[in-house]
Amino acid sequence: MHTPQHMSPAQAAQAANTSRWTIMRAIKSQDLQAFRDNKNQWRIKTDDLNAWLSAHTAQCAHTEQEDNHAHQMHTPAHHEPIAVDRLELIRVKAELEAEKTLRATIEADRDHWRELAQKLADVRPRKWWFW
Structure with a gap:
């Protein structure tokens, strides 16, 4: 049953000024309460969306404060070489595995050809006449 109080993820995303994928991730992680209707489509109650929005904005503000604090303690230039080195290490490991x-x-392949050559060398010479 679709009532104005029940929104689809796309409608909820539009109301929350976020993406549909953010809404779907919140549903999957059970941060946002939702249910499936008779057509097996996700429906979100307005009250549940409002509760998620208030919790989500509080969480975003807290995360932003932590990020600002972390950036004050460590400059981005300090983290950039580590990330580049880590990517280079991953690339080299993948290249090494491919070489192995x-x-x-x-x-x-070499062992197979060596075995074939050995079999040919062990064969007795044939006589050219069949009698």
């Missing part, structure tokens, strides 16, 4: 895989494939 390639090496294992090449060694297996």
